[in-house]
Amino acid sequence: MKIQPDEISAILKDKINDFKFEFDIAETGKVVQVGDGIARIYGMDNVMAGEMIEFPGGVVGMALNLEEDNVGCIIFGETRKIKEGDIAKRTKKILQVPVGEAMLGRVVNSLGQPIDGKGEIKAKEYKPVERKALGVIQRQPVKEPLQTGLKAIDSMIPIGRGQRELIIGDRQTGKTAIAIDTIINQKDTDVVCIYVAIGQKKSSVAKIVKILEYHGVMDYTIIVMASASESASLQYLAPYTGCTMGEYFRDISKHALIIYDDLSKHAVSYRELSLLLRRPPGREAYPGDVFYLHSRLLERASKLNEELGGGSLTALPIIETQADDLTAYIPTNVISITDGQIFLNSRLFYSGVRPAINAGLSVSRVGGSAQIKAMRSVIGQLRVDLAQYAELEAFSKFGSELDKATQAQLLRGERLVEILKQGQYQPLPVAKQIFIIFMANEGFLDKIPVEEVQKVEEELFSTLDSEYKEFMGILIKDKITDETKDAMRKICEKVLTKF
C-alpha cells in the first residue's frame, strides 16, 4: 500500500486542531531538610494530614506532621533521590494502593507493588490506605464462625467473622504458627486471607510463602511484606495497605481474614518515625498517639449489616511480649482495643503443650455467639476444667495426699490437655474436633494412659473417615441431640475396643 502524503498531512492537521493545551496546576513546597526517610517541606499551606506528596524523580511520600511553618513528610522510596531545595508537589489525594482479585496469590510491598517476580499486577481499582472505620449503623454483631481448625481455639476461644482477636505471647511461642494454620484452614471456604509481615526477616516470609504454596492456599492469599530491611515508613504503612485490600473483599459482600504479624514491630517503626519527626516521646518513648495508631487500624475490621451485603473483615493482630508481660504499654493498648486475646505461654510451649494456649488468660469476648451449636453442646466446662487443672497441677506437685475427686479432676485434666495438642499445618474440620472433645469430656479417655491418648485420637479419626462420613456431615448441622450423643458414645466404645 502506498501512503498518500495528503492523507498524512490531513491526519496531522486534525490532530493539531484537536490538540488541547492542558496545564498541570499543583500546590508546591520546598524541601528544606531531608534524611532518615523523612523530609521537611516549607510551604504547602493547605496540605491534608495523610496526603500523598510527590517528589522529583517519581518518589512519593506522605504528609504526617502539619506544623505551623513546615510539613513533616515520610518518604516511601529512595531518600537519596531527593535534595534540599527540591520542589515537592501536593497531589490532593490520600495515598492509594491497588485492590481486587488480581492481588490474590501475590506478594506485594507496602505500596501494593509486586515483589514476587511474577510480573505486573493488573489491578482495576485503587483505594486510599487510610479510611475511616465504619459507624455503628453499618455494622452488625458477629454471628458466623471463623474456623481456625485448631481444637483449642475453636472450642474454647471461638472467633467470629468480623472479630478482632489478638494473638499474644513471647517470642518463639507459636504465634505465627496459629496464624498460618488458620490461613490453611480457609481452604475450600469463602474466606480470602491477607498476611501482613512487618519487620520480619525476608527469609521467614519466604518460608511462609513456600508453606502456603505447598498447602495450595496461596491462590486466595495476599502477602504484604515490609521486611526488617525496609524503611520505617514502609513498615508503618504495611498494615494499612493490607487492611485496604481486605476491606475491598468485605465491601463486595465477601469475607476476608487479615493477620498483622506483628504490631509490636509496627509500633516500633512508628516510634522511630515519630522521634525523627521530633514528636514528643511519651511512655517507653512511644508518641502520644500510638494508641490511635492501632485503634484506627483494628476498628476497620468489621461485620457489615445485611443492606451492605453482610461481608466481613476479621483481624488477627499479633503482639510479642517480653517475659510474658501483658502490662507493657503496647500489649495493654492492643488488648483493650481487641475483642479478646489468645495468650501463648513459653512455659507451656517448652513443656510440649502446643499450641501453647493459656486457657485461663485467653478469652474471646464476642466469638461465643458465633460458635456452631454442635460445638457448644459438647464443650461443657472445657475452659474452666482446664484452668482448674492448671491450678491443681501446681498444687499436686507438693506431693500431699489428694482426695478421690481431686485425683479424678487431675486425671481428666491431663487428658484434656493431651487432646488439645495439635501439630503444625494440620487444621482439623470441626466435626472431628467435636468428636474428640466429646470423647474426652465424657470420660472415655480416663482409663487410657496419657501416652496413648494421641493414638486413640488417630484411631478415632481414621474410623470416622472410613465408616462415618455421612454421620459426621450431619453432626455439625445443628445442636447435638441426646440420640446423637448415644450414637457418638457407641462409636467411642467401638474405637476403644482396640486398646
Add this chain to the structure above:
Amino acid sequence: MRNKLIAQRYSKAIILNMEKRLLDSLLEDTNSLKTIFSQDPSLIKSFDSFLYPLKKRIDLALDVADKLNNKNIWKNLFRILIKKHRFTIIPDILIELEENILDSRNQIKVSLKIAHEQTDKILNDIAEVIKDILKKDVILDVKIDSSIIGGFIAQTNSILIDGSIKNSLDRLVKIKK
C-alpha cells in the same frame, strides 16, 4: 526555616501598622535594601558582629535608614534586630515584605520558564493565562530553559503551573504504560 517564620511575623507587624498609601514607598525601600544587601552580603554579617561596639553598629544602621522613604520604620526595625542579635534574618524579612505588599495590591511574583526568547506580546498572553488561574496580577520574572521543549512553567511560592511540552510528553508516556 525558623527564620522564615520569624520573618513572617516581623513583616506582618510592619504592614499592619502602616497606612495603605505608604505601601508603595515601602516596597521601593524594600527593593533598594535588597540591592544593597545582595551587592555586599558581608554587610549583613557585620551588623551582627561583636567585633564592633553595639552603638557603632546601630548608628551605622540608622544612617542607612536615613536614606530611605520610611525612615522611622526602618530605624526601629534595625535597632531591634541588632539589639536582639538577629540582623541576619533581614533578607527573609525583605522577601516577606515584598510578597505581602504585592499581595495587598492583589499582585504576585511569578518565575516563568520558557524554552526560547519570546516577544512581549506572547509573554503578555501567558501572563493573562496565569492571571486567570491565580486570580492575581502577575509580575513575571522570565528565565530561558530549553529543556522544557516548549510551552511554559510558572512557579510562585506555593503554586506550580506546568504547561510545558515536556510535561505533556511525560504524561503521554505515563498513559501509554
